[in-house]
Amino acid sequence: MKKPVYLDYAATTPVDPAVAEEMIKYLTPDGFYGNPASRSHGFGWQAEAAVEAARSQVANLIHADPREIVWTSGATESDNLAIKGAVAGRENAHVITSTIEHKAVVDTCKWLESRGIEVTWLEPASDGVVLPEQVFEALKPETVLVSLMLVNNELGCVTDIATIGAELRNRGVLFHVDAAQAAGKLPVDVTVMPVDLMSLSGHKVYGPKGVGALYVRRSPDVRIEAQIHGGGHERGMRSGTLPTHQIVGMGKAFAISQAGLADEIEQLESLRAGFLDGLKGLSGVTLNGSETSRVPGIINLSFEGVDAESLMLGLRHLAVSSGSACASATTEPSYVLRGIGLSDELAHRALRFSIGRFTTAEEMAFASAQIVDVVTRLRAVR
Numbered sequence: 606m607k608k609p610v611y612l613d614y615a616a617t618t619p620v621d622p623a624v625a626e627e628m629i630k631y632l633t634p635d636g637f638y639g640n641p642a643s644r645s646h647g648f649g650w651q652a653e654a655a656v657e658a659a660r661s662q663v664a665n666l667i668h669a670d671p672r673e674i675v676w677t678s679g680a681t682e683s684d685n686l687a688i689k690g691a692v693a694g695r696e697n698a699h700v701i702t703s704t705i706e707h708k709a710v711v712d713t714c715k716w717l718e719s720r721g722i723e724v725t726w727l728e729p730a731s732d733g734v735v736l737p738e739q740v741f742e743a744l745k746p747e748t749v750l751v752s753l754m755l756v757n758n759e760l761g762c763v764t765d766i767a768t769i770g771a772e773l774r775n776r777g778v779l780f781h782v783d784a785a786q787a788a789g790k791l792p793v794d795v796t797v798m799p800v801d802l803m804s805l806s807g808h809k810v811y812g813p814k815g816v817g818a819l820y821v822r823r824s825p826d827v828r829i830e831a832q833i834h835g836g837g838h839e840r841g842m843r844s845g846t847l848p849t850h851q852i853v854g855m856g857k858a859f860a861i862s863q864a865g866l867a868d869e870i871e872q873l874e875s876l877r878a879g880f881l882d883g884l885k886g887l888s889g890v891t892l893n894g895s896e897t898s899r900v901p902g903i904i905n906l907s908f909e910g911v912d913a914e915s916l917m918l919g920l921r922h923l924a925v926s927s928g929s930a931c932a933s934a935t936t937e938p939s940y941v942l943r944g945i946g947l948s949d950e951l952a953h954r955a956l957r958f959s960i961g962r963f964t965t966a967e968e969m970a971f972a973s974a975q976i977v978d979v980v981t982r983l984r985a986v987r
């Protein structure tokens with residue numbers, strides 16, 4: 606059977622073949638397999654040099670200093686390290702976040718709440734955007750940290766990080782930004798975005814799964830408490846033997862993304878436009894999330910009179926995602942869609958189509974034709 610069209614790039618991306626080719630050089634007996642922490646021989650030095658080259662590549666994409674990059678196992682760990690590490694040791698701390706953050710932030714903040722830390726949960730407007738004024742109004746003298754995502758993984762909408770960060774810098778409040786869906790999708794520049802901590806992931810940017818990074822600003826100097834101890838790697842912030850091949854892969858992936866960023870954005874905008882154009886003949890289709898403040902690769906649509914589960918069954922030639930997290934017998938509608946004020950009914954009618962580097966115009970034309978066909982059929986038998 607022909608493979609379905611992959612329209613779930615926001616969940617993960619395939620590894621770019623050029624990245625895989627680079628990674629394999631750091632695994633086998635004929636390659637550079639040394640432990641980057643081994644200081645007494647060339648195997649270690651070579652591995653260390655590769656890790657440091659990758660550190661520069663990741664830093665370059667966000668215009669950071671390589672010394673500000675801490676390797677982790679992914680954005681989930683980066684979020685945990687940033688939030689727990691920033692709040693650690695502070696008794697009467699107050700934290701601000703939003704209801705539509707990734708689970709890695711939501712669950713970490715809930716854990717803080719269970720430990721007696723006060724958390725304010727901001728509710729975004731119906732377009733999914735958290736406004737700077739909302740953040741400023743929630744600030745208290747005890748606020749130590751604000752954590753907001755740059756690009757939402759279900760809606761693709763973009764937060765005004767620069768405006769929020771500037772005010773937080775004035776107030777001396779730490780600012781953590783989850784940029785897992787933003788790096789390689791829009792320009793990210795920490796020299797103009799006053800962010801203190803930023804989470805990055807390898808596998809959302811055509812790198813391997815299981816590797817990520819946390820940007821930790823050096824000026825002004827940001828201090829976080831380590832969450833994993835043992836050996837003092839990464840300047841004491843994150844111990845554990847560095848996975849050279851994963852790190853090299855993430856570095857290469859970020860370098861490729863940086864070189865092709867403008868072209869890739871243009872390509873995705875064009876694919877998105879063609880896809881939406883192909884759905885024009887279909888009535889009762891609404892775009893969830895902001896139409897203007899967004900990245901092109903994520904398209905979240907609700908289809909009137911059709912529930913997402915039936916639609917997905919009908920769209921078996923497309924690999925897409927519904928926002929719903931299936932919990933045993935009942936399917937809970939996505940907390941992100943409910944977080945922007947969608948009724949359960951509307952949230953149950955939403956599907957996320959996410960596209961990327963290897964998506965073709967033919968695939969998009971096929972996808973929109975399939976959707977028109979299946980939605981029309983489902984509506985007819987209602």
Ligand SMILES: *Cc1c(COP(=O)(O)O)cnc(C)c1O
Pocket residue numbers: 615616678679680681682707709754756757758783784785786805806807808809815816817
């Ligand atoms: C995927 C994702 C994460 C988790 O990243 P992992 O590297 O898979 O742990 C965190 N935040 C956002 C916004 C994501 O899209």
